[in-house]
Amino acid sequence: MRPLRTTLLTAAAAGLAVTALAQVPAAAAPAPAPAPAPAPPKFLSAGQLPASLTPWTAGPVRQGVPAEASVCTAGIAPAAGTRHRDFRTELDTGARQTITVAATTDRAKALAAELRSALETCLDRLKEQDPGLEGEAFYQGRVAIEEGAHVYSIDTSYPEVGSTDIGLYSVGRDGTAVTVVEWGQLGELDGAPLEGFKKTTRTAVAKLY
Incomplete structure (x- = not known):
């Protein structure tokens, strides 16, 4: 028969062990991996421009607003996110695509509205x-794609020198992206x-996302 003192000491030791185990913090769960950043919107390729008498050549995609801005929309799109x-x-034909990713859908809506007003x-x-x-x-109508374009x-001319120029413009949006x-x-x-x-x-709006 185990002596009473030995029994009490064994019970006390067991209690201390349980208490010590209770004080050991559980292993922290691994932090969830951050969500991958969304892919940036895609640009038109040269082959997706309107047909021309000579082939289109596409320049590189550049960050920020163009150094030589459009006469109609200069100063509207922010450099950040553009x-x-x-x-x-x-021949005397050129084109440009600009894409701006706004912080929120509301900001994208406001930007698209401001660009339309400028045009x-x-x-x-x-x-x-x-x-x-x-x-x-002239307003040439709406294109039904995503949030619309x-x-x-x-059409401009200088009668004194006989020059004429025609420009076509569009503003489209898909979520937070505005293009x-x-x-x-000439013509x-x-x-x-x-x-x-x-x-x-x-095509430009459909390629955004």
């Missing part, structure tokens, strides 16, 4: 700056690939 890509042909008022502002300039501007044309596509060449609206530009606009 990238752009220029395109050209061997709608562009010709009037250009005429104020240059009284010798003449032209016509809107197409504009601005502007610009196309321009008039009758010679511009309006339907091809609308197809390009559709």
Whole structure:
């Protein structure tokens, strides 16, 4: 028969062991891996521009707003979150795509609205700056893709020198991404690939995400 003192000491030791185990913190669960950053929106390729008499060449995708900004939308898109890509042909035809990723959907909506307003008022502002300039501007309709895209044309001329230029523009949005596509060449609206530009606009918005 075990002596009472031995029994009490054994019980006390067991209690201390249980207490010590209780004080050992449980191993911390591994922190969840951070979610991968979303892939940046994709740009148009040269082959997705409206058909031209000579092939399109695509420049590199560059960070920030273009150093030579559009006369219609300069100063609207922030440099942060913006990238752009220029395109050209061997003739007097050029194009550009700009993509801005806003912090929130509401900011993207506001940016798209401001860009549209700038295009709608562009010709009037250009005429104020240059009284010798003449032209016509038209809203060419909505393209049904994602949150929608809107197409504009601005036809300008200098009668004194006989030069004419036509520009096609679009603003589209998918979630937090807003894209502007610009196309321009010497000539008039009758010679511009309006339907091809609308197809390009559709592709540009569809490629964002």
